[in-house]
Structure formats: C-alpha cells, structure tokens
Amino acid sequence: MNVEPEVRQESIETEEVEKYSQWKDAWRRLRKNKMAMIGLGITLVVIFVAIFAPLLAPHDPYYSPVMEDGQAELSMQGPSLSYPLGTDRLGRDILSRIIYGTRISLIVGVITQLIALAIGITLGSVAGYYGGIVDDVISYFINVFLAFPFLLFAIAIMAVFQDPGIEQVFLALGLVTWPGLARIVRGEVMSLKEEEYIEAARSLGAKDFRIMTKHVIPNCLAPIIVTVTLGVAGAILAEAGLSFLGIGAQPPMPSWGLMLNAGRDYLRSDPRMMWFPGLAIMITVLGLNLFGDGLRDVLDPKMRD
Amino acid sequence: MLTYIIRKGAMAIPILIGIATITFLLNFVFVPGDPVRIAMGTNADPDTMETIREEMGLNDPLIMQYGRFIGNAARGDLGISYTTRRPVMDMILSRLPATAMLATSAMAIAIIMGVTAGIVSAVKPYSFWDYIFMSGAMVGVSMPVYWLGLVLIVIFAVNFNLLPVGGYGSYRHLILPAIALGSRQAAYIARMTRSSMLEIINKDYIKTARAKGLAEKIVIIKHALRNAMIPVITVIGTQLGYLLGGTVLTEVTFSWPGIGRMAIDAVFRRDFPLIQGTVLFLAAVFIIVNLLVDLSYGVLDPRIRYD
Amino acid sequence: MGDTILEVNDLQTYFFTSKGTVKAVDGVSFSIEKGQTLGVVGESGSGKSVTASSIMQLIPNPPGEIVGGEINFKGQNLLNKSIDQIRKIRGNEISMIFQEPMTSLNPVYTVGDQISEVLRLHQGLNKQQALEKAVVMLEKVGIPSPEQRVHEHPHQMSGGMRQRVMIAIALACNPELLIADEPTTALDVTIQAQILELMQELKDEFETAIMLITHDLGVIAEVADEVAVMYGGRVVEKTDVMTLFKNPQHPYTAGLINSIPKLKADTNRLEPIKGIVPDPFSFPNGCKFANRCDYAVDKCQRYEPQLEELDSGHIVRCWKHDSLNLKAE
Numbered sequence: 001m002n003v004e005p006e007v008r009q010e011s012i013e014t015e016e017v018e019k020y021s022q023w024k025d026a027w028r029r030l031r032k033n034k035m036a037m038i039g040l041g042i043t044l045v046v047i048f049v050a051i052f053a054p055l056l057a058p059h060d061p062y063y064s065p066v067m068e069d070g071q072a073e074l075s076m077q078g079p080s081l082s083y084p085l086g087t088d089r090l091g092r093d094i095l096s097r098i099i100y101g102t103r104i105s106l107i108v109g110v111i112t113q114l115i116a117l118a119i120g121i122t123l124g125s126v127a128g129y130y131g132g133i134v135d136d137v138i139s140y141f142i143n144v145f146l147a148f149p150f151l152l153f154a155i156a157i158m159a160v161f162q163d164p165g166i167e168q169v170f171l172a173l174g175l176v177t178w179p180g181l182a183r184i185v186r187g188e189v190m191s192l193k194e195e196e197y198i199e200a201a202r203s204l205g206a207k208d209f210r211i212m213t214k215h216v217i218p219n220c221l222a223p224i225i226v227t228v229t230l231g232v233a234g235a236i237l238a239e240a241g242l243s244f245l246g247i248g249a250q251p252p253m254p255s256w257g258l259m260l261n262a263g264r265d266y267l268r269s270d271p272r273m274m275w276f277p278g279l280a281i282m283i284t285v286l287g288l289n290l291f292g293d294g295l296r297d298v299l300d301p302k303m304r305d
Numbered sequence: 306m307l308t309y310i311i312r313k314g315a316m317a318i319p320i321l322i323g324i325a326t327i328t329f330l331l332n333f334v335f336v337p338g339d340p341v342r343i344a345m346g347t348n349a350d351p352d353t354m355e356t357i358r359e360e361m362g363l364n365d366p367l368i369m370q371y372g373r374f375i376g377n378a379a380r381g382d383l384g385i386s387y388t389t390r391r392p393v394m395d396m397i398l399s400r401l402p403a404t405a406m407l408a409t410s411a412m413a414i415a416i417i418m419g420v421t422a423g424i425v426s427a428v429k430p431y432s433f434w435d436y437i438f439m440s441g442a443m444v445g446v447s448m449p450v451y452w453l454g455l456v457l458i459v460i461f462a463v464n465f466n467l468l469p470v471g472g473y474g475s476y477r478h479l480i481l482p483a484i485a486l487g488s489r490q491a492a493y494i495a496r497m498t499r500s501s502m503l504e505i506i507n508k509d510y511i512k513t514a515r516a517k518g519l520a521e522k523i524v525i526i527k528h529a530l531r532n533a534m535i536p537v538i539t540v541i542g543t544q545l546g547y548l549l550g551g552t553v554l555t556e557v558t559f560s561w562p563g564i565g566r567m568a569i570d571a572v573f574r575r576d577f578p579l580i581q582g583t584v585l586f587l588a589a590v591f592i593i594v595n596l597l598v599d600l601s602y603g604v605l606d607p608r609i610r611y612d
Numbered sequence: 613m614g615d616t617i618l619e620v621n622d623l624q625t626y627f628f629t630s631k632g633t634v635k636a637v638d639g640v641s642f643s644i645e646k647g648q649t650l651g652v653v654g655e656s657g658s659g660k661s662v663t664a665s666s667i668m669q670l671i672p673n674p675p676g677e678i679v680g681g682e683i684n685f686k687g688q689n690l691l692n693k694s695i696d697q698i699r700k701i702r703g704n705e706i707s708m709i710f711q712e713p714m715t716s717l718n719p720v721y722t723v724g725d726q727i728s729e730v731l732r733l734h735q736g737l738n739k740q741q742a743l744e745k746a747v748v749m750l751e752k753v754g755i756p757s758p759e760q761r762v763h764e765h766p767h768q769m770s771g772g773m774r775q776r777v778m779i780a781i782a783l784a785c786n787p788e789l790l791i792a793d794e795p796t797t798a799l800d801v802t803i804q805a806q807i808l809e810l811m812q813e814l815k816d817e818f819e820t821a822i823m824l825i826t827h828d829l830g831v832i833a834e835v836a837d838e839v840a841v842m843y844g845g846r847v848v849e850k851t852d853v854m855t856l857f858k859n860p861q862h863p864y865t866a867g868l869i870n871s872i873p874k875l876k877a878d879t880n881r882l883e884p885i886k887g888i889v890p891d892p893f894s895f896p897n898g899c900k901f902a903n904r905c906d907y908a909v910d911k912c913q914r915y916e917p918q919l920e921e922l923d924s925g926h927i928v929r930c931w932k933h934d935s936l937n938l939k940a941e
Contacts, residue, residue: 035443144323148584149591151550152568156584159572160331237449241554244451245569260452264558267470271459278452286447293443509715515670517730517781518702531720607765608719 026222026298036294042287050102058082059093061100061254066091076270085276088262090252094273097254098280104255105284108169108239109232115174116231117224120181125212127182128189139186145179154238158247166249169242173235181227188220222299229292233285240281256281309609313599317592322375324588329374332577361385361578383582388574393582397564403473404563408552410479411487415548416541419491420530423498423537428525430503438495445492450551454485454558471560482559486551490544497540501533508532535606542598549587617789617821618667619643623681625659625666628674632893636662638845639681641919644789644838649815649822651836651853653829653868657889659845660825664791667823668708669698686788704734707782711794713775717766723750723777724762727784734785749780752817754810772803776810783814790815791823796831808835829872833857841865844890844900847919851926861928863905899931 030036049056065071067090074091077083085094127138145153157172158164192198193216201211242248243257251258256277263274358364361384362373377384383393422438429435461481462470469478505511506529514528515521553565560566564583571579602609625637637659644650652660665671666678669690683690685706690698702708710716717726727749728742737745743762750758753776766774775795782790792811796804812835815822824836832839832853839856841849841864849862860866867885887904890896896903902912909931917931 140319140323144320144327147320147324147592147595148327148588149546149549151547151553152584152587155550155553155568155572156328156331156580159575159577159580233447237447240449241451241550244449244554245557247569247572257449260449260455264455267455267459268463271455271463274452274455274459278449278455281452282444282448285449286444289443289447509710509712510718512670513710513716513778513781514718516668516702516708518699518704518733519729520699528718532718606720607722608767 030294030298033294033297035290036298039287039290039292039294042283043291046102046284046287047106049099050106053099053103057093057096057099058084059096061092061096062252064090064092064252076266078272086272088259088273092252094259094276097259098256098276100254101256101259101277101280102284104166104249104253105236105239105281106232108166108173109235109288111170112173112177112235112239113228113231115170116177116181117228119174119178121185121217121224123178124182124185125189125216128186129193129208129212129216131190135186138182142179142182142186145176146183148176150176150234151238151241154242155245155247158242164247164250166239166253166255169239169248172242173238176238177231177235181224181231184223184227185217185220188223189216192216192219226292226296226299229288229295233288233292236281236285236288309603310600313596317596320592321589324592325375325378325585326371328581328585328588329371332581357387378585383585384578386571386579387576388571388579393578394586396567396579397583397586400562400564400567403561404552404556404565406479407482407486407555407561407563408548410483411548411551411555412490412541412545414483414487415490415494415544418487419494420498420534420537422491422495424502424525424530426495426499427502427506427533430499435499439499442492442495445488446496448489449554450485450489451554451558453488454482454555457481457485458559471558473560473562478559478561482555482561485558486548486555489551490541490548493540493544494537497537498533501536502529505529505533531605535602538598538601538605542595545594545598546591549591615646616643617646617686618823619682619684620663620667621682621684623663623666623683624679625662625671625676626679627676634893635845635895636676637666640842640845640847641681642840642847642850644821644823646788646821647815647819648837649824649835651832651839652823652825652842653827653832653839654842655827655889658842660842661793662845663842664708664793664823664825667791668702668706669695670708700734703730703782703787704785705787706789706791707785707787708791708793709775709778709782709795711797713771713778713798716778717774719766722763722765723769723780727762727777727781730781730784745784746780749784750777752783752814753777753780754806755780771799772807775799775803775807779807779810779814783818783820786818787820789821789823791825793825794827795824797826797828804831811835829857829868841868844895846900846929847927848901848929849927855924855926859926861922861926862901862930863907864901867904899929 065074071091074087075089077087077091079086083093083095085098088094088097123138123141127135127142148156154172154176157175158168161168189212198211198215201215206214239248240255240257240260243255244261246261249255249258259277260274260281263271263277266273362370365373374384381394383397385391386393386396389396422442426432426435426438458470458481461468468481471482472478506525511524511529514524519528549565552563553569555561556563556566557569564587568580568583570576571583620643621641623637623640624635627634627636640659640663642650642652652663654660662671662676667683667685667690669678671678678691681691685701690701693701717723724743724746727746728737728739731737731742731745732739735742747758747762750761755761755773755776761769761773766777769777779795790811795811796807799807808831811822811824814820822835824831826832836853839849839851839853840847841856841862843864849856849860849865851861856865857869860869864885871885885904890900890903896913898911898913898916899905899908900916902908905912911931915931917929919927919929921927
C-alpha cells in the first residue's frame with residue numbers, strides 16, 4: 001500500500017518541474033515581444049524613480065517658499081534651470097512633486113491590488129473549491145459588486161468617509177477591484193480541482209487548505225499576474241481620478257490627480273500645470289498596460305479581453 | 306426568444322436588490338454618527354434636525370428603514386435630499402437628459418471610431434494603419450479621460466478658440482466632452498474588434514463567402530463583421546460601466562450639468578440620500594443596458610435564441 | 613474525350629514565411645474534361661488543397677502567392693484576369709465545397725439566405741425569386757421539407773445536411789466545374805456514401821465537371837474517372853481510375869493502394885507507407901518520395917525524375933517504374 005502514493009508524489013513533482021520550465025518558456029517568449037519589453041522598461045524606470053525619489057528630486061516636494069518664507073515671486077514660475085518644469089502656485093517645484101508622485105501612484109496600485117488579492121483569492125478559491133451553496137452565495141456577491149459601475153462605486157465608498165485621504169482610497173479601490181480577481185480564481189480553481197494531481201494530493205490525505213495554497217493557487221498564478229498587472233494600472237488611473245475630483249488624496253500630497261485638479265484653474269494662463277502630471281499618469285499606465293498585455297499574450301492567450 | 310428575455314430579466318432582479326442593499330448599508334451603517342448632523346453641521350437647529358430625522362424615518366429600527374428603502378426604490382422613490390429637500394428622483398431626472406446626451410454621443414463616437422479602426426487593422430494586420438490605430442488605442446486606454454478633456458480644452462478652446470471651454474447648450478458644447486469620454490471606449494472597442502475580426506477572417510465560412518464570388522467588402526461587412534461583433538458587444542456592455550464613471554469625471558472637467566457632477570457636489574455636501582440615489586440609479590441603468598446588450602446577442606447570433 | 617474545361621499547366625504556388633519558402637505546389641499540370649470527375653489524391657501536405665485554392669485564387673496572400681504556371685478555364689488563363697473577373701467566375705462557373713461542413717456555413721444567416729446570395733449575385737434574381745430557387749436547390753440535394761428548412765440556421769442541421777446545403781450553394785448557379793476539397797472526410801461513413809451518390813447524380817444532371825480532392829482511395833474508386841496522385845507538391849502519377857488500381861506505376865501509388873483495407877484479402881496485414889512526408893521547408897533535391905521508397909537507389913536521392921508518358925495518357929514521375937512490377941495485391 002505504500003508504493004502507490006510514492007509514485008504519485010513523484011508525478012506531483014514532475015508537474016512542478018513542468019510548471020517551472022513553463023515559466024522559463026513564457027519569459028523567453030515575453031522577451032521577444034517588443035511592446036511588452038518597452039512596457040517593462042517604462043515600469044522599471046517608474047519603480048526606480050519611486051525608490052530613489054529623494055535622490056532624484058531637486059527640491060523638497062512639500063516645501064512652499066511662498067507660504068513658508070514669503071517668497072511670492074517663486075509662485076507659478078516657468079521652467080528654469082533650478083525648476084526644470086517650473087513651480088506651482090505655492091512655489092513648489094513641479095518636477096519634484098511629479099517624482100514623488102510616482103511613489104503615491106505605485107503605492108496606491110500595489111496596496112489596492114494586495115487588498116483585492118486578499119479578498120479575491122480567499123473568496124474565489126473558497127467558492128471554486130467547495131462549490132454548492134458556498135459558491136452560490138459568493139458568486140452572488142461577485143455579480144452584485146461587478147454590476148456597479150467601477151468608479152461610481154469607488155466614489156460612493158469615498159463619500160462614506162468623513163475626511164477622505166489616500167488610506168481611504170486604498171480601501172475603496174480594493175473593495176471595488178476584488179470581484180474581478182475572485183471570479184478568475186473561482187473559475188481556475190473549479191477547473192483545476194478536477195485535475196489528476198489535485199486528486200492525487202487529496203488521496204495522499206492533504207488538507208484542503210494545503211491543497212489550495214500548495215497546488216491550486218500556484219497553478220492559477222498566470223491569470224492572477226496578468227489581472228494584477230493591469231489592475232495596478234487601473235488603480236493608478238482611478239486614484240488620480242478620485243484625487244482629481246477632490247475626494248481622493250488631499251493637499252499637500254503630491255498626487256498627480258490632485259496636481260491636475262490644481263492645473264484646471266490655469267488652463268488659460270498656464271496650461272503647463274496640467275501637461276506634466278497628465279503625461280506622468282499616462283506614461284506610467286501605458287507601461288503597465290503594455291507589459292500586462294504582453295504577459296497576457298504569453299501566459300494565457302485564451303484570456304484576451 | 307421570449308423565454309430568453311424573461312430569464313435574463315429575472316436574473317437581473319436579485320442583482321438590483323443586492324446593489325440597493327449595498328448602497329443602503331454603505332450610507333446607513335458605515336457612516337459613523339448621525340447622518341443628519343453630519344450633513345447639516347454642528348450649528349444646526351436641533352428641532353429642525355429632529356423634524357428631518359422623523360420625516361425620513363431615521364428613528365425607526367434599521368430593518369424597517371431597509372425594508373422601506375427597498376420598497377420605495379422599487380417604486381422609483383429614492384428619498385429626499387438633505388440639502389434641497391426635494392425628491393432625489395426628481396433631481397436625477399432633471400439632470401438625466403444632459404448625462405444621457407453626453408453618454409450616448411460618447412458611446413456613438415466610440416463605436417463608430419472603434420469598429421472602423423478595428424476593421425481596418427484586422428483586414429491589413431501589421432500594416433501602417435494597423436500600427437497607427439493600435440498604438441493610438443494603447444495610448445487611449447492609458448490616458449485619463451479628464452486629462453484628455455483638459456488637453457482638448459487647451460488645444461481647441463483656449464489656443465484655437467474653436468469650441469467652448471465648457472458648459473451646456475448647443476452641439477458645440479457637446480463635441481469636446483463626448484470625444485474625451487468616448488476615446489477610451491473607442492480604444493477598447495478597436496482592440497476587441499481587431500482581435501475578433503482576425504479570428505473570424507480565418508473561419509471556413511469566410512472562405513466559403515469568398516468562393517461564392519462576393520466582393521471583399523461584402524465578405525468583410527456582411528459575413529465577418531456580424532460574427533465578429535458578438536464579443537465586441539460584450540466589451541461595449543462592460544465598458545459602459547467605465548463610461549458611466551467617466552461621465553462623472555467628464556462632467557466635472559467640462560462643467561457639464563449632469564448627474565455625475567450632481568453626485569460629486571452631493572459628496573462634498575454630504576447629502577447621503579442624493580449620493581445613494583444617484584449611485585443606485587446609475588447602477589440600475591448599467592444593469593438594464595447590459596440586459597439589453599445580452600438580448601442583442603439573440604438578435605446577432607441565432608444560436609443563442611434557441612438555447 | 614470531350615472538351616477540356618480546365619487545364620492546369622506547371623502551376624507553382626509558394627508560401628513565403630519567416631521560416632523560409634514552402635513550395636506547396638511546384639509544377640503541377642493536369643486537365644479536366646467536360647462532365648468528367650478528376651480525383652486528386654494524396655496525403656495532407658501533398659499540395660492538393662493548395663492546388664484547389666489556387667484555381668479559385670483563394671490563396672491567402674501574404675504569405676501565399678501563385679508564382680508561375682497557367683490555369684486555363686475554357687481556354688482562358690485565369691491568372692491573367694482581374695480580381696473582379698475572377699469574382700464573376702467564383703461561385704458561378706467554378707464552385708467549391710470544403711471539408712468541414714460544420715464550420716463552412718455562416719452561423720448567423722439562414723441557409724436560404726446563404727443559397728440566395730449566390731443566385732442574387734450571379735443571376736440577378738430578386739429576393740423572392742432567389743428564395744424560391746433556394747427551395748428548389750434544397751429539394752435537389754435531398755433535404756426533406758425544404759420550404760421550412762430554407763428558413764433554418766446551420767446550427768439546426770446535422771453535418772450531412774450542412775454538406776448538402778454547401779452542395780446546393782455550389783451548384784445553384786449551375787457551374788461547369790465543381791471543386792470538392794475532401795467533401796466527405798468529416799462525415800460518418802453512411803453519410804459519406806450518400807453525399808458521394810448525390811454528387812454523382814447531380815454531376816449527371818448538371819453536366820458538371822468535378823475535381824474531387826481526397827486522401828481516400830476508396831472515394832476515388834467510387835466516383836473518379838481520372839486520377840492524379842500528388843506527393844510533395846507535384847503530380848507523381850496520373851491515369852484513368854481502372855488503370856491506376858490495376859496497374860499502378862509509382863511506388864507511392866502502390867503504397868496507397870496497399871494501405872486500403874480489403875474485404876477479400878488473403879492477408880489481414882495492412883501495409884501503411886513507412887516514414888513521414890519530408891519537411892516542406894527543406895524538400896530533398898531528388899525524388900521527394902525517395903526517403904520512404906523501398907525501391908529507391910542512389911539516382912533517386914540525387915536527381916528528381918521528370919514526368920514520363922507511358923501509353924494512353926498514363927503518366928508517372930519515377931526513375932524506376934519500368935523495372936518495377938507493382939501489381940496491387
């Protein structure tokens with residue numbers, strides 16, 4: 001009786017080796033995808049800027065010479081050597097604020113997706129794994145949440161908070177994003193749990209939790225990675241949108257959306273104020289979208305839109 | 306076909322109830338403290354506040370409030386605004402024409418531009434125009450709508466003085482916001498149309514159509530496009546959700562007097578019934594339009610009609 | 613023999629891909645007489661379907677291109693005609709039916725619409741007339757209660773019925789040539805026989821010449837008058853159907869015949885042809901079949917044999933044919 005489980009154990013390991021070479025193969029194909037590599041390049045640059053913001057930024061993004069030192073002449077300066085992109089109304093260096101803005105955008109993107117992942121993976125795998133009434137209830141919630149128009153739902157959640165800020169944005173966007181992930185995980189788990197090696201693991205007496213974390217989740221990593229990459233882009237756009245509306249990040253935070261909001265007042269006199277934050281959002285999101293699209297083509301051709 | 310409509314319609318009802326429940330819970334359970342006090346500020350007259358509370362049934366047990374909310378919502382009664390003391394439904398309906406006009410024009414622009422670009426790209430893949438359209442689409446899905454709005458304002462309204470900066474009135478006021486709002490959807494539709502067309506063009510029945518001696522234009526428009534549109538319709542349906550969110554941003558950018566701008570004003574005034582009503586109303590619109598999208602499959606694809 | 617409907621001379625159709633050039637059809641010649649059936653037989657990759665698509669000029673370009681030869685239809689070279697002139701011929705004078713009846717009809721239109729389409733296009737019928745003719749055609753191809761069936765969609769029909777509809781579309785305009793690319797391969801055996809019988813009947817009724825492409829010599833035996841055997845983008849043997857089965861001259865033909873199961877065979881051993889079709893990106897210099905041929909000698913590996921006419925229109929491409937005695941068992 002001892003022999004058979006050992007044989008099966010071996011086949012599970014073969015499965016993992018196959019998975020590993022599958023990732024290597026995916027990376028090889030990804031490297032050939034020019035657009036995806038451009039996207040990855042942009043994304044790495046943005047991450048670099050975010051990490052080394054204090055070294056890269058020429059000025060303190062929060063320091064306002066106008067307010068703090070009464071240097072009114074530094075308000076709304078055009079581009080110059082010391083202020084490459086000029087200054088805003090409070091005399092703060094726009095370049096430095098954009099550089100620090102990468103931090104806010106990336107943190108929003110990552111934390112939002114972490115929250116969504118925590119909820120989405122838990123509910124999605126529980127629904128897919130147990131099926132039956134558990135699945136019915138969770139699927140109902142997924143469908144209801146998906147039926148909300150995305151940004152509108154985020155606005156409704158933000159409205160609940162008495163003094164909204166970036167932390168509330170994390171929560172709102174996380175709550176809005178999880179159903180998409182949950183649905184993907186649920187579908188993957190449902191099809192995976194019938195596969196032989198899962199059966200094999202179960203016959204070895206593995207606990208449900210262990211099966212899920214060791215076998216099921218790693219196997220639906222591909223669509224999760226794709227969704228999360230594109231989700232980070234979506235979250236960055238949404239945060240900027242909420243901040244632009246004035247119900248997301250609050251001053252003096254150097255959020256790109258907030259900077260665009262401020263730029264609105266100077267469309268006639270100084271449109272420079274709205275060009276750079278918008279470009280920063282677009283380039284960051286473009287990089288993530290290009291990379292995410294390439295990942296999708298490589299990892300999961302079925303998943304196209 | 307009729308049973309299909311009824312079945313699809315019946316499936317929407319629990320979703321609508323779920324949405325109503327969540328909007329109710331959001332504003333009545335998760336809002337700490339007294340909503341009326343939050344809305345009216347600390348200096349409000351206690352008697353007035355008590356009147357409002359009584360009027361709105363805020364002193365009843367939660368479950369009664371919930372039942373009343375769902376019942377009223379089902380009859381189209383979304384409560385009374387804290388700030389204007391007018392029925393929320395009336396306020397929404399008075400703003401609806403502006404939002405509907407903006408959203409439908411944006412969607413029309415998106416469909417026309419997106420489908421055309423998608424077809425051109427699919428018919429000659431990897432050609433010059435394919436690269437132009439698909440790069441444009443990639444930029445389109447990455448660009449914030451309100452930023453595109455601001456860019457359009459600076460170029461067409463400020464620099465060239467061709468169109469108004471914002472506001473509501475003639476068709477000239479509509480052009481820039483509709484383009485700003487529709488561009489993202491156009492980009493999604495173009496990408497989907499291209500990939501769907503590329504798949505369909507290789508189907509056997511397209512070869513059959515060519516073997517019949519049909520002109521290429523007819524092969525593409527009559528035989529390929531109708532089949533290719535089936536997944537594109539799905540994208541149009543899901544993108545409508547983003548479009549409705551985008552109307553809020555676009556209306557604020559262009560000072561367009563629609564429902565979205567009213568909702569944002571309501572957020573700043575902490576007018577919960579108005580926020581709640583607006584969100585519920587737009588979510589219902591989203592669900593109903595998606596229901597229509599589902600039904601349009603039946604028209605496009607005879608295989609679904611008989612399921 | 614009567615008039616020649618189609619004469620293909622030295623046809624070359626190449627596919628230019630990033631991995632190299634595939635000479636899918638390389639110097640193919642044959643002709644079809646009025647009202648006759650030419651069977652074209654070969655394994656997948658032999659170039660038989662590409663030949664058919666070349667005649668219709670349905671080769672996807674890029675990557676495919678007809679780079680040489682003539683396709684003379686009723687004395688006129690189709691390769692010199694404009695695409696508009698070709699479209700007047702497609703579906704009208706030359707029709708084509710395909711292997712996969714399940715996917716060859718457009719799922720979103722009724723079969724009536726799809727038959728009417730050719731009639732309105734080529735015969736200028738109005739909607740009503742075309743629909744009436746469609747009903748007649750459905751009846752001719754043996755579909756019961758055609759007045760109702762004409763309003764149905766393809767998904768409501770079985771594979772055999774759909775292939776009948778395809779035949780109705782193909783014959784609606786009374787073409788002089790019908791190209792049938794593996795028309796029965798995807799069907800059940802009993803349905804196969806029915807479809808072949810139907811094609812025979814209609815051929816007689818409409819006096820249509822048929823180019824029947826198949827990998828199945830059984831089908832050839834049943835319906836073909838003349839047979840062309842293709843291998844590696846070339847015709848390797850061509851003769852009438854009786855001679856082919858009685859007196860095959862090419863080792864490949866003999867191999868194909870010997871791989872057919874026979875009821876009365878005294879041996880129950882089937883002899884599949886060993887080996888595989890050579891890689892189309894690097895065809896050998898010599899005879900394309902040499903690497904699989906039991907009789908191949910050094911010369912076969914080095915030089916490609918030319919087509920050689922034996923007696924009475926029996927042609928073969930083999931260095932060794934006269935020294936072999938390839939009786940079919």
